[in-house]
């Protein structure tokens with residue numbers, strides 16, 4: 112008798128993959144691409160407009176997925192350049208756990224653009240990311256993860272977090288934007304990591320009255336309740352502190368300039384998105400005294416955390432509710448972008 116179990120398993124995997132590929136074609140996601148990523152990338156392009164090596168275009172790193180809609184959007188909007196072979200200032204990395212062959216499909220969209228078929232974390236740990244940025248650091252790094260920031264099976268300071276910290280270290284000589292996306296689903300995350308983050312934030316709230324008053328004004332109930340009852344919101348309000356702290360370690364001044372969130376799978380979990388801006392801190396020669404410099408740095412870091420709390424995150428579900436025309440416009444725009452892919456010879 113023929114055993115079809117393997118076939119059945121395979122088609123389940125394909126279905127799963129189809130589902131996740133489809134999930135990148137989503138009006139909510141496209142809203143953030145356009146209102147968040149594109150706006151910030153445009154500003155960044157202004158900053159690099161006189162750079163000769165890239166003819167004023169930005170250098171972009173992305174976990175772009177098979178459709179690479181972010182890359183297609185940036186090209187159409189004149190943020191990145193294309194040549195006959197691909198995108199010379201773009202680099203991507205993609206790893207699909209249950210189907211590594213998916214990577215080949217990216218070439219259909221991206222031609223000979225530099226790409227790595229591996230986990231982003233490995234790209235950082237094996238030194239490849241360092242080689243990439245040594246002479247040509249990125250202007251925008253887009254870490255559009257599908258998973259969570261503190262996976263259950265990982266240590267509290269997860270591999271992903273450590274890799275992100277490494278990116279900040281390697282990029283610390285230049286100003287750049289960092290986009291980060293995570294799935295926020297309490298049940299699939301590491302409770303040790305969540306507790307550590309909550310403890311640090313609680314300590315800060317009890318230490319700094321200005322921080323406490325902004326927190327109370329914006330959120331209104333204690334951190335432990337927020338963490339239990341609305342984990343995505345907890346993450347939106349606490350994760351920036353980790354990243355701004357990493358920046359501070361490498362003398363990068365940072366701001367979390369935008370945050371977005373929206374429901375997936377009818378509220379089974381939420382997607383949270385952060386947009387950061389980092390800039391190397393200039394030495395202030397007025398302060399030759401080392402301890403005064405340290406105080407200055409601590410103040411700037413503290414201010415950036417408070418600034419982040421002052422701007423509320425954008426609820427994309429709310430923005431799109433009862434706006435069928437905006438949804439349709441976003442869907443059409445994605446379809447148009449995808450239609451135009453596949454122009455490079457491979």
Ligand SMILES: C[S@@+](CC[C@H](N)C(=O)[O-])C[C@H]1O[C@@H](n2cnc3c(N)ncnc32)[C@H](O)[C@@H]1O
Pocket residue numbers: 135144173174175176177178179180181182204205206207208229230231232255256257258
């Ligand atoms: C959300 S999609 C990217 C969508 C794209 N940025 C866009 O705007 O359409 C994320 C892609 O990165 C891959 N990915 C997720 N986590 C990864 C990791 N840690 N390392 C490498 N690739 C990863 C996923 O397989 C997926 O193809």
